[in-house]
Amino acid sequence: MESIPSLSDIKRAHQRISKIILETPVMTSNSIDEMTGCTVFFKCENFQKVGAFKMRGAANMILGFRPEERVNGFATHSSGNHAQAVALAAKLSGTKAYVVMPENSAEVKIKATKEYGAEVILCEANEKSRIKTCNEIIAKTGAIFVPPFDDYRVIAGQATVAKEFIEAEESLEVIMTPVGGGGLAAGTALAAKYLDPNIEVILGEPEKADDTYKSMKAGKIMPVKNPDTIADGLKVTVGERNFEIIQKEVKEVITVSEAEIINAMRIIWERMKIIVEPSCAVPFAALLKRKDEFAGKKVGIILTGGNVDLGNLPF
Amino acid sequence: MESIPSLSDIKRAHQRISKIILETPVMTSNSIDEMTGCTVFFKCENFQKVGAFKMRGAANMILGFRPEERVNGFATHSSGNHAQAVALAAKLSGTKAYVVMPENSAEVKIKATKEYGAEVILCEANEKSRIKTCNEIIAKTGAIFVPPFDDYRVIAGQATVAKEFIEAEESLEVIMTPVGGGGLAAGTALAAKYLDPNIEVILGEPEKADDTYKSMKAGKIMPVKNPDTIADGLKVTVGERNFEIIQKEVKEVITVSEAEIINAMRIIWERMKIIVEPSCAVPFAALLKRKDEFAGKKVGIILTGGNVDLGNLPF
Structure with a gap:
């Protein structure tokens, strides 16, 4: 769009x-x-x-792809609700999610993201490391990036x-x-x-x-x-x-x-x-x-x- | 009944x-x-x-009286949800409530009971004082007692x-x-x-x-x-x-x-x-x-x- x-x-x-x-x-x-x-x-x-509400945006983006386009999964970086939203929306649409989270994220949030079926990758707690780590995952897996808002x-x-x-x-x-x-x-x-x-x-x-x-x-x-x-x-x-x-x-x-x-x-x-x-x-x-x-x-x-x-x- | x-x-x-x-x-x-x-x-x-849920029992008892029977109000003793229930049910049925509360009740509960329109009377924090104080109020005002459960x-x-x-x-x-x-x-x-x-x-x-x-x-x-x-x-x-x-x-x-x-x-x-x-x-x-x-x-x-x-x- x-x-x-x-x-x-x-x-x-x-x-x-x-x-x-x-x-x-x-x-x-x-x-x-x-x-x-x-x-x-x-x-x-x-x-x-x-x-x-983050579930809605993540779901719309992920379900907007055809099933055959979803096979390599989706990736994002987030320390918050967007992480869990991408994890669950990917799972419910039959594919997997890679979620990059800063290493200082609350334990409860990392646990919840894993429980929704995502692979969680920890990175340093700064914007640069988040983006770099996420880009590496995308290059390696072919996952599609799910932006949090923009x-x-x-x-x-x-x-x-x-x-x-x-x-x-x-x-x-x-x-x-x-x-x-x-x-x-x-x-x-x-x-x-x-x-x-x-x-x-x-x-x-x-x-x-x-x-x-x-x-x-x-x-x-x-x-x-x-x-x-x-x-x-x-x-x-x-x-x-x-x-x-x-x-x-x-x-x-x-x-x-x-x-x-x-x-x-x-x-x-x-x-x-x-x-x-x-x-x-x-x-x-x-x-x-x-x-x-x-x-x-x-x-x-x-x-x-x-x-x-x-x-x-x-x- | x-x-x-x-x-x-x-x-x-x-x-x-x-x-x-x-x-x-x-x-x-x-x-x-x-x-x-x-x-x-x-x-x-x-x-x-x-x-x-206490609102339901208090409301049923209070509204079970005819309007002319309710004029002297209702009384109870309680440190909990029953106090607020009697206060609000009395107010909504157009009469007043006297609520005896132990003096060690949480400030927030006393405040809430007053906000629902009741007159709060503090007593010593024991069963005997609660009952005695409540009976005195009833004798003085002609209020009807609202039991909490029995x-x-x-x-x-x-x-x-x-x-x-x-x-x-x-x-x-x-x-x-x-x-x-x-x-x-x-x-x-x-x-x-x-x-x-x-x-x-x-x-x-x-x-x-x-x-x-x-x-x-x-x-x-x-x-x-x-x-x-x-x-x-x-x-x-x-x-x-x-x-x-x-x-x-x-x-x-x-x-x-x-x-x-x-x-x-x-x-x-x-x-x-x-x-x-x-x-x-x-x-x-x-x-x-x-x-x-x-x-x-x-x-x-x-x-x-x-x-x-x-x-x-x-x-």
Whole structure:
């Protein structure tokens, strides 16, 4: 796919992946509605396979190849949910996955990636080593690279979250997602534009990893040096294809502090009785911070994932 | 209600409370099915109002009175989910609640009970003081006492969990619940008997608070002295009316260790991404312990509640 996904690309993606992903539920909470003054709908991708929306983009890319093209497997490098997503999507499509992970990755994540059937290759904990190791694996095996976000097929896959959300909940006025690399953010912006252009798409981002916020101001990608936030899924710099879409289709990026992220995460755990990871609480933190602007509106928030190390919680 | 609830009592209870309780979802997990070798359905009362099934029994009792009988409010003593349930059910039925709580109750529980609109009266942290203080309040205000479990109206209310569960999931072969005072356990046993007598009802109980297990063996109620378990909702001794039903209708009580409870709780958090309290993990711990006996069966587990102090987790 060489151009920005169209509505039919997103529809085709949804059809393609529907046999290996879950249609996740939408949840609500009276106490959160009282607290925010708006009507909030949470699209629970923390209940998605592998515990995160990343399953959709990986599945769309992998299933987009014909079976005979898949025989040498797929490869990626990731320390996070993308690793598990590629592992499981490859397995469910009948082929294998090679996942390069930094040697300092959490033991639980390496174990989970192996359990989903991937061959895990450890590398040094830096971007250069990750890319080099991954390229070596690809040269040796003929595996196909699955990019984590900067790819139109991945963006089309992630766009299916908002498509399901808009189809399930009529007349949403706002949809909020976090922004890291921008796969979900860009996909959501496209789905909203095509399916209900009245919906405003607003992104949440940690102050300590605010590259997209700065990039929107500057009109070009502005990476943040050594981003350090509890929302570890959002440390990466927004991708080129992602930023091109976000810049055009997203209304605003709202940044939040570490304390605001932890507070928002705790409220979701306590009030909704569901487990969300810190990255996932960022848009809700943004809503809490600026709730007066959203008063009375129907706000949809995409809860992106629930993979948390229970031995290392911030409260 | 002076006799064991009939099927029509349970149906009437369900109809009565349906406007102020939620019909909770049933969830499943592929990885838990693989782990146990059976097909497990979880009825998620952790998503119920006040975060626990206790809302149903309190609502059935309170709404069972005519509006003019409710004017002096309702009273109870509780350090747990029953306190919040009585508070909210009274508020939603248009009257007030007086809740006697031991002075060493968790601050968060006192706060929540007040937020649900109750007047909280603190007492010394012993059974005698609780009962005395509650009786004084009742004498002064004319409020009606809402017992936590040893009451047929409360049992009929708790029975609506299993009624919904059986109606939502056909051909369950086993239903498991924890047993503390026995409101839910007795209600579940009755609902299963009336609606599908092929269902075996099995209870989970902590080894360190195994009064129902011992009582079943002895044929009479055998309280445990100073029960001490992380499953704090299950420390109470089974009630008389509850035991009468359990003894006749329940197949077996399976006891589990503290480590087994914590392990089961962690698996539910990690695999299902939902928050359940320790008491709630007890039947799942029982299933894990004896999984070979349940292999291939359709097992329903009632997840009773999700009220946990996040600042004091066992992992």
